[in-house]
Amino acid sequence: xxxxxxxxxxxxxxxxxxxxxxxxxxxxxxxxxxxxxxxxxxxxxxxxxxxxxxxxxxxxxxxxxxxxxxxxxxxxxxxxxxxxxxxxxxxxxxxxxxxxxxxxxxxxxxxxxxxxxxxxxxxxxxxxxxxxxxxxxxxxxxxxxxxxxxxxxxxxxxxxxxxxxxxxxxxxxxxxxxxxxxxxxxxxxxxxxxxxxxxxxxxxxxxxxxxxxx
Amino acid sequence: xxxxxxxxxxxxxxxxxxxxxxxxxxxxxxxxxxxxxxxxxxxxxxxxxxxxxxxxxxxxxxxxxxxxxxxxxxxxxxxxxxxxxxxxxxxxxxxxxxxxxxxxxxxxxxxxxxxxxxxxxxxxxxxxxxxxxxxxxxxxxxxxxxxxxxxxxxxxxxxxxxxxxxxxxxxxxxxxxxxxxxxxxxxxxxxxxxxxxxxxxxxxxxxxxxxxxx
DNA sequence: CCGCGCCTCCCCCGCGCGGGGGATTGAGAA
DNA sequence: TTCTCAATCCCCCGCGCGGGGGAGGCGCGG
Numbered sequence: 001x002x003x004x005x006x007x008x009x010x011x012x013x014x015x016x017x018x019x020x021x022x023x024x025x026x027x028x029x030x031x032x033x034x035x036x037x038x039x040x041x042x043x044x045x046x047x048x049x050x051x052x053x054x055x056x057x058x059x060x061x062x063x064x065x066x067x068x069x070x071x072x073x074x075x076x077x078x079x080x081x082x083x084x085x086x087x088x089x090x091x092x093x094x095x096x097x098x099x100x101x102x103x104x105x106x107x108x109x110x111x112x113x114x115x116x117x118x119x120x121x122x123x124x125x126x127x128x129x130x131x132x133x134x135x136x137x138x139x140x141x142x143x144x145x146x147x148x149x150x151x152x153x154x155x156x157x158x159x160x161x162x163x164x165x166x167x168x169x170x171x172x173x174x175x176x177x178x179x180x181x182x183x184x185x186x187x188x189x190x191x192x193x194x195x196x197x198x199x200x201x202x203x204x205x206x207x208x209x210x211x212x213x214x
Numbered sequence: 215x216x217x218x219x220x221x222x223x224x225x226x227x228x229x230x231x232x233x234x235x236x237x238x239x240x241x242x243x244x245x246x247x248x249x250x251x252x253x254x255x256x257x258x259x260x261x262x263x264x265x266x267x268x269x270x271x272x273x274x275x276x277x278x279x280x281x282x283x284x285x286x287x288x289x290x291x292x293x294x295x296x297x298x299x300x301x302x303x304x305x306x307x308x309x310x311x312x313x314x315x316x317x318x319x320x321x322x323x324x325x326x327x328x329x330x331x332x333x334x335x336x337x338x339x340x341x342x343x344x345x346x347x348x349x350x351x352x353x354x355x356x357x358x359x360x361x362x363x364x365x366x367x368x369x370x371x372x373x374x375x376x377x378x379x380x381x382x383x384x385x386x387x388x389x390x391x392x393x394x395x396x397x398x399x400x401x402x403x404x405x406x407x408x409x410x411x412x413x414x415x416x417x418x419x420x421x422x423x424x425x426x427x428x
Numbered sequence: 429c430c431g432c433g434c435c436t437c438c439c440c441c442g443c444g445c446g447g448g449g450g451a452t453t454g455a456g457a458a
Numbered sequence: 459t460t461c462t463c464a465a466t467c468c469c470c471c472g473c474g475c476g477g478g479g480g481a482g483g484c485g486c487g488g
Contacts (some may be wrong), residue, residue, distance in 0.1 A: 126348040130339035134316075136350060151434060162416060164409045166474065179437050186477070195378045196444090196476070198412035202376060205419070365464060380444065393467050400447075401464095410446070410474090429488100436483080444475080451468075458461075 004031040005122050008049055010042030010068065011035075011057035011084065016107065020055065023111045030118065039063025043071050046079065052122050053080040053103075058096075069099045080121045093132055103127045149191050157184040162201045218245040219336050222265035224256035224282065225249075225298065226274040230321065234269065237325045244332065253277025257285050260293065266336050267294040267317075272310075283313045294335045307346055317341045363405050371398040376415045 007030060011017050014037070021032045034049045036042035039056070040063040046054050054072065058065040069081050082103030083096060093104065102121045105114060106129050117127040128136065150158065160170040160181075167185060171178040185197065194200040221244060225231050228251070235246045248263045250256035253270070254277040260268050268286065272279040283295050296317030297310060307318065316335045319328060320343050331341040342350065364372060374384040374395075381399060385392040399411065408414040 120344040124348070125344035127344055128347055130334040130341055133342055133347060134338070134340040153435065164413045168474090176435085177437055179439090180435075182475080183437075184435085185475085189476075196412075197474095198376075198415060199378045201412060201416065202419075205416075367465065382444090390465090391467055393469090394465070396445080397467075398465080399445085403446075411444095431488085432486090434484085434486105437481080439479080441478085442476090444473105446471100446473085448471085449469080452466075453464100454466105455464085456462085458459100 002029075004029045005053065005118065006031050006033045006049070006051040007118070008032075008034045008036065008042065008046055008051035008054040010037075010039065010045075010054060010060070010065070012037050012060040013057075016057070016084075020114075023114070024118075026111075027115055030115065039065060039068030039071075043068050043075075046072055047075055050076070051079070053082060053118060055082050055084055055118075058083055058085040066096055066099060069096070069101050073100050082117065082121055082127070093135060097136065104132045105129050106131075150188060154184055154188050154191075157181060158188055158200070158204055161185060161188070161197050162204075216243075218243045219267065219332065220245050220247045220263070220265040221332070222246075222248045222250070222256065222260055222263055222268040224251075224253065224259075224268060224274070224279070225271035226251050227271075230271070230298075234328075237328070238332075240325075241329055244329070253279060253282030253285075257282050257289075260286055261289055264290070265293065267296060267332060269296050269298055269332075272297055272299040280310055280313060283310070283315050287314050296331065296335055296341070307349060311350065318346045319343050320345075364402060368398055368402050368405075371395060372402055372414070372418055375399060375402070375411050376418070 007024060009017050009020050009032060011020070017035045017037075021035065024030045024032050033051055034045045036045045038060045042054065042056065043063070056065040056068055060068075065083055065085075069083065072079060072081060077100075080103070081101040082105060083101050084105060084107055087106050087108065096104070103117055103126065105117055105127065109117070109129070120127045156174075157170070160173070163170075165173065167181045168178045171181045174181065189196070189200055192200050192203055194203050221238060223231050223234050223246060225234070231249045231251075235249065238244045238246050247265055248259045250259045252274045256268065256270065257277070270279040270282055274282075279297055279299075283297065286293060286295060291314075294317070295315040296319060297315050298319060298321055301320050301322065310318070317331055317340065319331055319341065323331070323343070334341045370388075371384070374387065377384075379387065381395045382392045385395045388395065403410070403414055406414050406417055408417050
């Protein structure tokens with residue numbers, strides 16, 4: 001067997017901390033190495049204790065979980081972070097997830113489930129509560145609002161407009177005159193109601209007409 | 215108690231179908247109402263049987279799971295779909311998820327976990343295998359934005375560069391001179407090695423320095 | 429047949445912008 | 459203290475680009 005998983009618990013409610021610690025200590029391969037009552041203290045504890053994973057409450061005095069997670073990400077990008085919250089799931093989860101946390105669970109989670117979640121996260125996977133996952137899925141699905149008023153040729157030009165090429169260079173690539181490209185570009189800008197090339201490309205990407213190849 | 219959950223199993227391997235059916239029938243609140251050996255047959259079965267959820271294998275002859283899921287989505291958007299696959303997780307999962315399935319599990323899943331997944335999905339939640347979830351998360355937080363060579367002020371200017379505002383207008387907004395903004399912009403372009411404002415913004419978005427607010 | 433949309437090409441104008449210089453201040457590191 | 463660097467401001471130049479105009483050919487549907 002490998003070393004036990006070192007866990008730091010950060011929550012402003014002592015009863016929650018104690019409860020979590022008790023549950024987790026029942027597992028032989030889990031080791032609660034520290035507790036903290038807010039983000040500021042939790043951050044210090046995390047940086048000195050170097051746990052494998054930090055269970056962090058979202059709402060706390062002094063420094064909230066998101067702020068702490070952000071700071072922790074910068075200081076120690078490898079440390080896993082699992083966020084603990086109530087049961088509300090609003091759009092702020094995306095801000096949270098964009099911080100780069102690996103786990104997101106609710107406080108009413110089943111102990112066995114939490115243990116599994118911790119293992120998953122420490123193993124480099126990610127664990128989100130299904131309700132949160134649903135929201136995330138909904139975000140990547142919304143997909144293709146097919147607002148295509150552009151002709152095929154204009155779509156092609158639009159693709160090229162997302163490149164560093166000047167209209168003259170695009171014209172060479174397409175084997176037409178620069179004036180033709182500029183003419184298409186003008187029509188595109190007008191149709192999309194965008195003031196310039198940069199905004200047109202940005203707008204196109206937002207409405208999924210273009211995909212960022214990267 | 216409510217009625218049992220009606221399940222349709224679609225897999226080209228009889229042994230998998232039988233195995234799944236056997237495991238699921240052990241649960242009193244689960245009811246396997248049908249089996250099918252490929253997407254085409256599965257689609258017909260789904261539309262006639264109206265199960266609560268369809269467990270669908272990804273790779274099948276005649277019609278694969280993704281095609282079936284897509285067709286099923288159009289015919290009966292409320293029916294839940296859980297995709298079953300091997301253990302490979304490549305970028306095609308995003309095509310799959312964009313179809314709008316609610317579940318994505320591997321065939322080597324623990325029976326108890328599968329049961330929980332089915333319940334979660336039928337309850338309107340979503341269930342993804344942690345490895346898949348990790349990939350999805352990586353998509354919305356492609357994470358580790360280490361490439362921050364920009365100063366805070368430059369980041370601020372970069373944000374504004376993603377707007378239709380001219381440098382002069384940005385300067386007014388920030389309460390500084392146009393020359394200052396242009397100076398920052400020049401430094402940004404040089405640091406990012408981008409030829410112009412449009413490419414800088416695009417590039418910034420690709421490396422997630424900027425997020426498309428939409 | 430005739431109109432209409434699409435693609436092609438052309439001209440002019442003015443300004444936003446990229447790229448090249450440089451200067452000053454203040455904060456923080458060496 | 460000295461030196462670096464972020465942040466501020468200034469000048470000049472040339473070109474890419476947005477916006478305005480117009481025109482001809484071609485295919486397609488009424």
